Amino acid sequence: MNRNAIDLWVGIFVAMGIAAILFLALKVGNLVAFGNTPGYRLEAAFDNIGGLKLRAPVKAAGVVVGRVEKTRLDTKTYQAVVTMKIDNGYEFTTDTIASILTSGLLGEVYVGLDAGGDTKMLADGGTITKTQSGVVLEKLIGQFLFDKAAAGGTK
């Protein structure tokens, strides 16, 4: 096996390997979905974010317009503050409502944005004031039982 043939085959092998890694990163994974697209940041405070995770999608009318970048607890108000990165090109009014939603019954948790009617738009660093917390199953069941008990009591 002479040197040129070996170099050729090694080159082919390494190229194949890198192509495989790229395929996995782009087609199989979600590499292009974040990082490169420029965007601006918005914040929103919720009483409870439920199962919202980092890099969860932010959707408006079902279309992905950004990603959740950071979540933290505000120690003064004891609310969850979510920082979202919204793609440039999408603008939202200052009276937009941000809700924590679940896709399907047991699907992933995401942030849904409902635009309002205001003329002023939110800029980079702005805060969405109208929020709706995520539904926590235990509280729902608790509420249901409480309602049932209350209805039974007034009978």
Next chain:
Amino acid sequence: MALQDSVPLSTPEIAVELADVTFGYERTRHVLNGITMTIPRGKVVAIMGGSGCGKTTILRLIGGQLRPDAGRVIVGGQSVPDLGRDALFELRRKFGVLFQFGALFTDLSVFENVAFALREHTDLPEELVRELVLMKLHAVGLRGAAQLMPSELSGGMARRVALARAIALDPMIVLYDEPFAGLDPISLGVVGQLIRKLNDALGITSIVVTHDIYESLKIVDYIYFVSEGKIVWRGTPVEVRASGDAFVRQFVDGAADGPVPFHYPAAPYREEMFADG
């Protein structure tokens, strides 16, 4: 110790010297026990003895692959066991070694095997390397086989290529480990002639470890006989043929029994055959 003072460091006439060298692979058993030998520059010296008597160990001590438990090993004026890694590598560049059965690099061609040392240790341009390699191969008669692979060579040819490889850098000293082992009569003669001719033509010192008495007597200047870790006899080929020493006679005549016994130590025959359950 007194010996260290009385034995002078190698003079220019002495290439290799072993002074009272003791060595064992395990702590309990000594393969070599107080070996003292001097090898003059420019001569062909044979180290002979039965199998497993320590001949190859002596070569390894000279080459610095092993350290003696006691005694001194001096090559070209330097004490080999005391050399640091870099100094040892420097010294080894002055050696050529012919290993048992050749030890050619199986993934390289004949040409590349001989060119190995030249490429590693010199900055010579490729044309010069090519000329040198072909010269060495021509000296051993295998210039036409330069493009063959080691697996395509016969035993005798492989041995000769290894010889060409050993002299590639024009060494000071060449060590031969059983160069005659397993060769046909023609190849035996060829290798023996080459060892002698190259030694004289290139002015090198050759140390040949072997137990082929017939070929050795034809080409060497001096012989050391080693048995059970000690030097039992030394002399020139003429003295060997004339010697009455029992060990030398058994070795030269190939007698089955003598100072080297035929029977491995065992209980008396009668006792063992008629032993009760």
Next chain:
Amino acid sequence: MASVAENRAVHVLRRLGGVALGQLSRLGYSARFFVAVLRNTPEAFRRLHLTLREIYFSGVLSLVIILISGLFVGMVLALQGFDVLQRYGADQSLGVLVSLSLVRELGPVVAGLLFASRAGSAITAEIGLMKATEQLAAIEMMAVDPLARVVAPRFWGGVISMPLLAALFSTLGIFGAYLVGVRLIGIDAGAFWGNMEAAVDFRQDIVNGIIKSIVFGIAVSAIAVFEGYNAKPTAEGVSSATTRTVVTSSLAILALDFVLTVFMFRGVS
């Protein structure tokens, strides 16, 4: 009577202690050997053609077994996965199941095991044979460091080849799953690829998988060159060293996989 039993017990303890000490000193020696090989890395890349040659022998010559195995593993995963998923009405998630299994675990681990038995054993046999035929001694006597010329290129050849082979294994596996799931069984192609892309995270899954394959490559290559270099210079010595390479590498891969998985995928839901 009691003293005989005592003597036996002491004897057994002494032998156990000897074995343990022996293993410990072997471990220490192998650590020193590993450091010495790493120190020769610049040499290995200075003679680049040597390392390229080893990438050829470890990587390119393993392509066939890796690609075919990857394809079959992916196809079987799709068959078995579909059978289970469809009971819960989740057959649209087949792409997710297959891709996560391959990228996180099966790619690095199975490719690693195959690499150990094909390339690792070949490296050990090659170096061991060079030792037995005194080629290593010849290199040393010609004032060239065998670690630099023989061992380090083979080590790095293995380390470079391994992640590439693991990625190719996973890719072929996903392709095989696509063939079975979409073409054969009839799952919607859009759901297959779309759900997969949503569920597989680059940093969490793919990069971790690559890290795993690099770690496995280091382990297998290190074990292979060590066993070869320290094999007994006889035929039995070389063959038992080759066997030890395959066994030790395989165990090392599985153990490291456990440790790495704990660190990487802890608390991922």
